[in-house]
Amino acid sequence: MSGKWADRTRRDELPDDWYTVIRPYVLHRDEHRCRWREGRIVCGHYANQVDHIVPGNDHRYENLQALCAHHHAVKSSREGNAARWRETVRRPPERHPDRAGVAAVSALVAQTAVGLYGAQSGVAAFHDTVPVEDIASPDGIDAPIVPLARGLSDDLERFLRDPQRGSRRVAKEMLRPVQQIRNGQFAGAAVMGRANQVAGALFQDVPSDHGHFTVPYLAHVLRGLRTEVPSYVRDVLEGRTPPARVTGRLGGIVVIADADAPSIALRESWPDGVPQGPLPPYPEGNVPGTPGKAA
Template sequence: MDRLTARMAANGGTLREVTATQVLLAEASPRVCFQEFTSAEEAESGADWMWWWVDRDGTCFGLLAQAKILKVSGRRWTVDFGYTTKGHSQSQITKLIEAADLCSVPAAYVLYCGDRKYRATLECSRTHRGVLCRDRERVGVSVACALVAQEAAKFHQNAAGVEVFHDAVPVEDIASPSEGLDEPIRSLARELDEELARFLRQPQRGAQRVAKELLRPLARLRLGQFASAATLERAAPAAGALFQHVPADRGHFSVPYLDHVLRGLRTGVPDYVRDVMEGRTPPAAVTDRIGGIVVINDTDALG
């Protein structure tokens, strides 16, 4: 993706989300398998692809993703999180979150952020292990929860793209990072189920690591929100969810954030994902709603 960005820039071209996704998946194959559909209604759902990380034991984590490019105009860096399709009153981000509810997975953005040369003028004073935000490695393709983007768009307006870029996690690192064990997540939610508390407290790998890293910036944002004490209510669990007792704490987010992310963490692979893994076409209820499905196998064995 870095090479693609550089070549397009050298020739005055414009990188587009569809092209970037196709190149990414083609280069990742066969380590990553995917199936592209032709009848996706992006204008209705706000979504591009369903992504699933699948461990050897069947534990898996899915998310509904929309691809976006971190764009620059002069010295202004933006991601159009407020995009509205012509003829539709709802923003794409709202439709994406609602579509993710139907699929019982979290909504996310896969960000195409170019190479270091492309990001050379991006201004973010914060660092990552002593390295400037824009100079991080492997960040050219990153993922961030849509709730992070929604909050950034609300409070940072024109700077939302840079804020989300800072909180995004490189796709290459999200399951088996190169920088060691993940740190504990502190939650405001009270009386956590012991299994969930252990998940937040202890290092994870594979699909559970993906879920934890997608949740991490949400937990940090929640700690900074001036909201009432976290609720003791429990969210209704998704079918096959790894955690059955998840607090319905919402804070200032549009939906309960713990449930939004953790409902995508399952004990077994959904049938439509197994269809892709075994070379079958999933049912129309799936193929008519999204552009395709991506499956990253054996995430617990990476690294």
């Protein structure tokens, strides 16, 4: 290692009484409870670390808070990524505008961009979108995906390693930028547990590793792959209007027949027009078209 950081650590920037006075005082003041806040919810778990609320060298008590190890790592990671974003200019991928204009992005990618880049989140998320043409084209490159999570089932390993087509290819390409983000996070925190099974999902044995995401990312993206066509998609194919729980959430459904599948007649989505209003919660959590899902 070379440069100004070769013989310098964060500890060198702390006051001499950090470990003897300041840190113990803050932990005692906050009752060893994590002060991390998401909306109105405070973590409250056991805290043994002290964080600077505003990054830098302001060591006044009002700029310090107790955090648990997990949320301290999350905050530090976000601050580091945000600093790198400010110091560098990210060039957009070399894509033809017509291809990038019709693209898809996982909700997890967008969520990460909002947390890291704030007002620049739209630009950051755009860099990780997947052109629909790249997914649909049989000539597109389908490179293997190597996740940090260990203990994958044989069928999931083959899915990530081997070229895919159809809905499997869609799911794999939606997963790719999510996995790239995860690969840049703390590898030692990869979880070996298993995610909750989703009825009808193609992959039932999926690691629960979530990194800094809010949900297990593999299960979140791959649960859109189904063992059979969902009932609301059959409604579209057979000319019926899907239930209100679907029409109230989505503007429409695009059904693409696999080249290897039997020929089917495609009809337009619900004829009553595009639904308006907020998106209600979807109980089954398997609506195709939701960012991060593959129909």
